[in-house]
Amino acid sequence: MSVLDELPTTVATVVRQQIAPAAATLDRRRAFPSDNLRALAEAGALGLLVPVSHGGAGGGLEALSAACEEIGGACASTGMTFLMHSVAAATAASDAPAHGRAAELLAGIASGALxxxxAFSERGTGAHFYAPELQAVHEEGRVRISGRKSFVTSGGHADVYLVLVQSDETEGLDCYVVERDAPGVSFDGAWEGLGMAGNASVAMQLDDVAVDADARIGAPGAGAELVFGVVAPVFLVGLAAVNVGIAAAALATATAHAAGRHYADGSVLAEVQAIQHALADMDMAVRATRGLVREAARLGDADDDGALVPIMEAKVAATTAAEAVTQRALEVCGGQGYTPALPIARHLRDARAxxxxxxxxxxxRSWIGKALAGLPVP
Ligand SMILES: Cc1cc2nc3c(=O)[nH]c(=O)nc-3n(C[C@H](O)[C@H](O)[C@H](O)COP(=O)(O)OP(=O)(O)OC[C@H]3O[C@@H](n4cnc5c(N)ncnc54)[C@H](O)[C@@H]3O)c2cc1C
Structure with missing residues (x-):
């Protein structure tokens, strides 16, 4: 059996033995999930999207969605950091045959040693992450980058950052590999977001950081192609799957609570029709969105021309369902769900991201409408 064939079983084992038992404490302490990521690396999961020829498992979006659902359902912070690593790995691997810093680092990224x-988002451009203000400046054979990136998941913990900038050679964008220990790189702030408490999405400061020209991934100006051709499908499918995992976990908790909550008169919470309806609605939402995510992943893996809309829809549908299902699960679990006695409050916060x-x-939603109407996206 190949590593890829074995991954569902090995990831499930890591989730059961390591990730799930640590989830509540990690959330309470807002701790970065280093041990969880190490265990996933030992299982071969951090190379899931890297070709076998470069030390990875050679998996695609379907395998990623299964892993993200399993991991994200147990601990969304770990799911998120695993996903961002996987997106970076797939992006670095997209340039694998070429010589360059990404190719040199790929074996380490695949093994999880790195x-x-x-690092795409910036304060000045917000949701329009594909239009960065930071600029690469070629100077004396090197490329210099200065400025600030915001919301960098695993900030300060990750070894390798893919930094999106304006190209100074073309009209387009460039994506550079910047290493944590490069002079001029620093991180500040602590992650204080509502949920995903351990994902360490902090600001990254780049003060005249110099990288070699071969730290660019792809040809000059190919950044937008990378963003929309590689980063977006992997990120959207993976994030959708993390949210299916969150919703499924909230449903499982609510179902067990409803079946096990006994009242003094001998009745059980699950006998209440309103609770039965809530469980039915949640189950249908989880199954429907899981189906959408798996279908989008399959179309993406097949390079289907029509994959873009299902991939975008999978993210909107799964994240919307996760918000609704976690809220419904809170209602089913009542006051118990509002306390740390059950993991519902954590799922509810995680689902808001x-x-x-x-x-x-x-x-x-705008992009989906445009694509359906035959208009260019974005
Ligand atoms: C937990 C978490 C982890 C993250 N991890 C990373 C990471 O690893 N790397 C990274 O680069 N970024 C990351 N981000 C950043 C994220 O992807 C967004 O770039 C960021 O949240 C944008 O926030 P903002 O407040 O600047 O949005 P704003 O641009 O201020 O937008 C505010 C609201 O207006 C809406 N809006 C703005 N423009 C439009 C428009 N044209 N049409 C419709 N609606 C619009 C937005 O949808 C949003 O709801 C992370 C964010 C979170 C919350």
Whole structure:
């Protein structure tokens, strides 16, 4: 059996033995999930999207969606950091045959010895992450980058950052590999977001950071192609799957609570029709969105011309469903759900991130409508 064939079982084992038992404490302490990522690396999961020829498992979007659902359902912070690493790995691997810094680092990224992430977002451009203000400046054979990136997941913990900038050689964008230890790189602030408490999305400061020209991934000006051709499908499918995992976990907790909550008169909560309806609605939402995510992943893996709309819809549908299902699960679990006795409050907070992560759901709805009407996206 190949590593890819074994991954569902090995990831499930890591989730059961390591990730799930640590989730509540990690959330309470807002701790970065280093041990969880190490265990996933040992299982071969951090190379999921890297070709076998470069030390990875050679998986695609379907395998990613299964892993993200499993991991994200147990601990969304771990799911998020695993996903951002996987997106960075797929992006670095897209340029694998070429010589360059990404190709040199790929084996380390695939093994998990090097953790990766994306530094795309900026305060000045917000949800329009695909239009950065930071600029690459070629000077004496090197490329210099100055400025500030915001919301960098795994910020300060990751070893490799894919930094999106304006190209100074073309009209387009460039994506550069910047390493954490490069002079001029620093991180500040602590992650204080509503949910995903351990994902360490902090600001990255670049003060005249110099990288070699071969740290660019792809040809000059190919950044937008990378963003929309590689980063977006992997990120959207993976984030959708993390949210299916969150919703499924909230449903499982609510179902067990309803079946096990006994009243003094001998009745059980699950005998209440309103609760039965809530469980039915949640189950249908989870199954429907899981189906959408898997279909989008399959079309993406097949390079289907029509994959873009289902991939965008999968993210909107799954993150919207996760918000609704976690709210419904809170109602089913009542006051117990509002306390740390059950993990519902954590799922509810974690499910609030998906809609505002770029491409945000408000933006994606416009893009989906444009694509359906035959207009260019974005
Ligand atoms: C948990 C978390 C992790 C993240 N991790 C990363 C990461 O690893 N790397 C990274 O680069 N970024 C990351 N981000 C950043 C994220 O992807 C967004 O770029 C960021 O949240 C934008 O926030 P903003 O307040 O600047 O949005 P704003 O641009 O101020 O938008 C505010 C609201 O207006 C809406 N809006 C704005 N313009 C439009 C439009 N044209 N049409 C419709 N609606 C619009 C948006 O949808 C949003 O709801 C992360 C964010 C979160 C919450």
């Amino acid at each position: 953790l990766g992430t994306l 998906g809609a505002v992560m770029a491409p945000t759901n408000l933006v994606l």
